[in-house]
Amino acid sequence: MTGLERSSPSQARATPRGRVxxxxxxxxxxxxxxxxxxxxxxxxxxxxxxDTGRHxxxxxxxxxxxAWESHLDRFDRRGAEVLLLTVDNRDAARISGRIAxxxxxxxxxxxxxxxxxxxxxxxxxxxxxIVNDWPDLLADALRVDPALALRAWAREHGLHIGSxxxxxxxxxxxxxxxxxxxxxxxxxxxxxxxDGQPLYLVAQDCGFADQAHMSRAIRGLVGxxxxxxxxxxxYGGVTGMLRGHECYGDTILN
Numbered sequence: 001m002t003g004l005e006r007s008s009p010s011q012a013r014a015t016p017r018g019r020v021x022x023x024x025x026x027x028x029x030x031x032x033x034x035x036x037x038x039x040x041x042x043x044x045x046x047x048x049x050x051d052t053g054r055h056x057x058x059x060x061x062x063x064x065x066x067a068w069e070s071h072l073d074r075f076d077r078r079g080a081e082v083l084l085l086t087v088d089n090r091d092a093a094r095i096s097g098r099i100a101x102x103x104x105x106x107x108x109x110x111x112x113x114x115x116x117x118x119x120x121x122x123x124x125x126x127x128x129x130i131v132n133d134w135p136d137l138l139a140d141a142l143r144v145d146p147a148l149a150l151r152a153w154a155r156e157h158g159l160h161i162g163s164x165x166x167x168x169x170x171x172x173x174x175x176x177x178x179x180x181x182x183x184x185x186x187x188x189x190x191x192x193x194x195d196g197q198p199l200y201l202v203a204q205d206c207g208f209a210d211q212a213h214m215s216r217a218i219r220g221l222v223g224x225x226x227x228x229x230x231x232x233x234x235y236g237g238v239t240g241m242l243r244g245h246e247c248y249g250d251t252i253l254n
Contacts, residue, residue, distance in 0.1 A: 030174065037087060040102055045057055050172070052071075
């Protein structure tokens with residue numbers, strides 16, 4: 001891996017609203033959305049792999065997306081029908097869960113999508129994460145600790161460093177290095193919006209080489225600057241087109 005890696009399309013997708021059908025075996029390549037939303041599975045099933053890990057989704061399951069998060073979708077032989085609702089960016093931090101009666105939520109959404117979103121968040125039941133194999137373990141570890149040393153992690157799990165790079169990319173359509181940088185960038189965004197700490201200290205605390213490195217990563221993820229993120233407008237409402245997850249530096253697995 002050298003210099004710059006792009007791991008998502010050059011433009012964010014507009015998220016449709018309401019009921020959306022997906023064909024059997026349909027695959028959506030890794031892509032971001034510029035607004036926060038919830039996907040409620042009504043029928044069928046699929047796997048989503050993205051910035052928050054891998055989710056195996058069945059009817060009644062809900063996966064939440066913050067603005068600018070990136071993911072891919074692989075639908076199984078049943079295809080799927082999904083209800084898409086706009087949610088507050090802060091609510092989307094809950095990531096996933098289940099609801100007991102998705103059909104009732106559909107009926108509410110047909111009358112008032114805003115009320116349906118409120119009801120969804122009120123009725124959302126936590127769903128324990130299911131970790132089936134090592135790519136899930138590595139994604140979870142990187143989300144917890146974006147400073148994780150990949151070579152050390154590979155040794156601890158009896159894996160070759162080249163194997164984890166290839167295997168992880170097959171699942172997430174991005175390398176562990178790129179995924180690690182995305183997690184560092186989300187952590188920096190949260191820190192920037194959470195307090196008034198100087199930007200150079202945020203960059204240092206989040207594991208970036210310097211403030212410029214952090215600024216490039218943030219612009220690549222959400223299409224704006226760290227300074228703009230400190231304005232009252234949240235990053236969920238940032239205008240401009242996403243240019244993809246751009247991974248600078250990190251030219252070797254360490």
